[in-house]
Amino acid sequence: MQTVHVELGVRSYPIYIGEKLFANSQLLRAHTRAQQVLIVTNETVAPLYLQQIRECFAGLSVSQVVLPDGEAYKTLAVLSTIYDQLLQEKHNRTTTLVALGGGVVGDMTGFAAASYQRGVDFIQIPTTLLSQVDSSVGGKTGVNHPLGKNMIGAFYQPKCVLADTGTLETLPKRELSAGIAEVIKYGLIVDGSFFNWLDDNVEKLLANEREATSYAIQRSCENKAMVVAQDERESGVRAILNLGHTFGHAIETAQGYGNWLHGEAVAVGMLMAVRMSQMMGHLTQSDYERVCQLIHRAGLPVDSPKNMTGEQFINLMGVDKKVIDGKLRLVLLERIGQAVVSTDFDTESLHQVLNEYCSAA
């Protein structure tokens, strides 16, 4: 087992990464304050792991909420059903919520924990690659609004994250690829040598080879923990973690939540940001092609959805959280392994990229 520490003062916490962690009930029990536990999961994950996790809390008062599966259910209305159950079962301020599932379950459970009785404890047990390397770490929680993704939420840190790599064995290939998109992101924004490693090893990740997967998760979490420790509430550098997300959120919103996986939309969004960085002279054509290739090899899309126009992108990007004072902020690359948040980018390059990606489709 590897342990990565997220250093946030009184809100610091460990990320445990390894195989068969679900068999080690002490790990979870050490982070539970009192007698009550509510496990939040979804109908896909419940048959696979719910019983094991329930057993980890043997002796406590344990109940569960099983949500429908998918980004389309990451809404205030579904969140509300978690509050309903917490209140029906009279959970008090010392209760612990456990998020067992992917990013949607983690984000919603985290926000339920942040807001139930103005804040109770929660634990992340991510069961997808994407949530293990990204969404379970760093305390971003929330739900979607019909007009924008993750528009309602809180920064709220878990007590621990438990990433059991065994769960990836049951993960559909498409979701594995979606997770690799975020892994590639860390290489692009802060870790050029990790990018090179990925270039050499991406097929091992696709084949879910134990050692490679575990290493990729650990290195991703280390990179994310480092960035989050510098800027917990995203007033500055943390925004680089959103590489490709401004474009990507526009795709997700336009297509309806859940039709494109988050990682797929981010993959295309990253390509658009990399292309734009290249047009602005920061990267070479061969850098861009290398990123294209890697994303393609990872089983991810490299074109934006056929039905989207440049105007639609601009309009949807206008309500992104990265917009400050009416001015669009984009994450661009200075080189592979170094990102920068920019408001004074070349608007012409932005339009050129949108034209290219929208007509290419």
Place this chain on the structure above:
Amino acid sequence: MQTVHVELGVRSYPIYIGEKLFANSQLLRAHTRAQQVLIVTNETVAPLYLQQIRECFAGLSVSQVVLPDGEAYKTLAVLSTIYDQLLQEKHNRTTTLVALGGGVVGDMTGFAAASYQRGVDFIQIPTTLLSQVDSSVGGKTGVNHPLGKNMIGAFYQPKCVLADTGTLETLPKRELSAGIAEVIKYGLIVDGSFFNWLDDNVEKLLANEREATSYAIQRSCENKAMVVAQDERESGVRAILNLGHTFGHAIETAQGYGNWLHGEAVAVGMLMAVRMSQMMGHLTQSDYERVCQLIHRAGLPVDSPKNMTGEQFINLMGVDKKVIDGKLRLVLLERIGQAVVSTDFDTESLHQVLNEYCSAA
């Protein structure tokens, strides 16, 4: 103008108290970061003060949400309409929400600000006595759930509080009395000499005499600021601010939100707590009668609702946020001017008080 400072490190902020503060637009502008402002108010307050407040922000992009008036509308569904407008108007992370109204408007706007894009700025402009002395100060925000009051929310501090005492001239008598309940609370829990002052001056508050009212607001805010500064997230001493609230919330929930005013329910709840403290030997019969008298003179109820049973109280008190690990915590008095949070109270006294108040009704 008086200024009371709430000392919370980077989250510190001023409370401005005085007459005609709405005419001083600099006060508000000094706490606005960017170009966008959304004023949240209700249909009762809007015709009275909305235009004045809009004018304070002249030159910025100002819009408003006018909510229906009353505790019955402090729900997730109504909160949702604030998010809708923020997104429709593309408010970004530097926007400022302004709560113009009483406790319901303040609590909902505060939670909207805490959760929109994971946190934006907000300003409290309380227009009722209750919100000026209590709910606008200290950062408790949230909405009700059918199964419990304020069960969904966040600790989230405003950038400033602007209490213009002129607004009390338009406040219905019943609401003025409800505010006085919370003023009396500060005397009971931390400030015996203020309690004596109130005993001498409560009629001046009822008559809304300028100097007395201003003094009572200032002293209430000072007391609240002192308690909140010691324990922002209510892990300890802050709970004394809930004197009477556990009983009171049971009344509010049983009667349906809005039928009893919050201050009215708290008034009876405080009496029940004081009675229980007396039964447990901390106060004399004459202390209890003195509190009874003062609450009665303030135009507040001294009996619990006729239709409530002791069992109903117990059941509703069980889901109160003050319940830790299945054990009911109650705020009791050691003497007038000193409160204590207790879990090892005499259960017999609790049942006796419930019998007395429920059969008296």
